[in-house]
Amino acid sequence: MLFQFSFVVAIIVILIVALLANSVRILREYERGVVFQLGRFWAVKGPGLILLIPILQQMVRVDLRTVVHDVPKQDVISRDNVSVRVSAVLYFRVIDPERAIIQVANFFEATSQLAQTTLRSVLGKHELDEMLAAREKLNIDIQQVLDAQTDAWGIKVANVEIKHVDLDESMVRAIARQAEAERERRAKVIHAEGELQASEKLMQAAQVLAQQRGSMQLRYLQTLSTIAGDKSSTIVFPLPLELMGSLIDRARGAEG
Numbered sequence: 546m547l548f549q550f551s552f553v554v555a556i557i558v559i560l561i562v563a564l565l566a567n568s569v570r571i572l573r574e575y576e577r578g579v580v581f582q583l584g585r586f587w588a589v590k591g592p593g594l595i596l597l598i599p600i601l602q603q604m605v606r607v608d609l610r611t612v613v614h615d616v617p618k619q620d621v622i623s624r625d626n627v628s629v630r631v632s633a634v635l636y637f638r639v640i641d642p643e644r645a646i647i648q649v650a651n652f653f654e655a656t657s658q659l660a661q662t663t664l665r666s667v668l669g670k671h672e673l674d675e676m677l678a679a680r681e682k683l684n685i686d687i688q689q690v691l692d693a694q695t696d697a698w699g700i701k702v703a704n705v706e707i708k709h710v711d712l713d714e715s716m717v718r719a720i721a722r723q724a725e726a727e728r729e730r731r732a733k734v735i736h737a738e739g740e741l742q743a744s745e746k747l748m749q750a751a752q753v754l755a756q757q758r759g760s761m762q763l764r765y766l767q768t769l770s771t772i773a774g775d776k777s778s779t780i781v782f783p784l785p786l787e788l789m790g791s792l793i794d795r796a797r798g799a800e801g
Contacts, residue, residue: 641699
């Protein structure tokens with residue numbers, strides 16, 4: 546009889562210890578506990594030591610740290626009908642544990658799927674050049690759309706970064722040809738602008754020389770002096786007609 550009583554007491558003690566162990570929870574600084582009592586939301590607890598009423602209360606842990614999620618590559622058709630594959634990285638965290646558990650079945654999976662569809666939707670409204678050159682603006686647009694839609698789930702999307710925009714080989718070659726043509730166009734424009742500026746300066750120089758008598762002859766002699774520096778060149782020195790006319794007149798006067 547005593548043995549049976551001791552056995553019953555031992556079982557009761559074991560059950561009490563098990564219930565107490567099941568009722569104690571310890572939450573870290575970055576964790577919160579969403580407590581339900583008889584299936585209904587009761588409170589958000591934590592961090593620290595949490596005591597639950599066995600059987601009557603259950604708790605769901607929620608991590609409040611920022612989650613870094615790689616969005617899988619998505620096939621996107623840009624507004625100018627170019628097919629690309631885009632991957633991104635998503636930074637988000639739970640700011641309202643109650644809504645994150647009650648409003649959506651799996652907030653992580655829901656946010657991931659929403660990020661994929663939003664990435665395709667937003668990038669599809671832009672041309673390829675914008676995807677390659679205006680990533681910061683696109684990142685902000687995607688982040689704002691995601692943040693507005695996940696707010697009802699108690700999720701804060703902090704940042705979205707486009708990682709890669711992959712093109713097929715034919716499109717890469719086409720972009721390379723376009724870039725080469727653009728460089729050639731700029732080179733021609735710069736050369737034409739240089740020719741225009743040079744012609745304007747030459748016209749101004751001609752006007753100055755025309756205003757001063759003898760300036761052209763001095764310039765002519767300066768040019769001859771420069772050419773004479775090259776001893777391998779043969780210089781034919783033409784005389785101005787005015788000088789020839791005066792020499793002929795002097796010769797005729799001497800004969801007379």
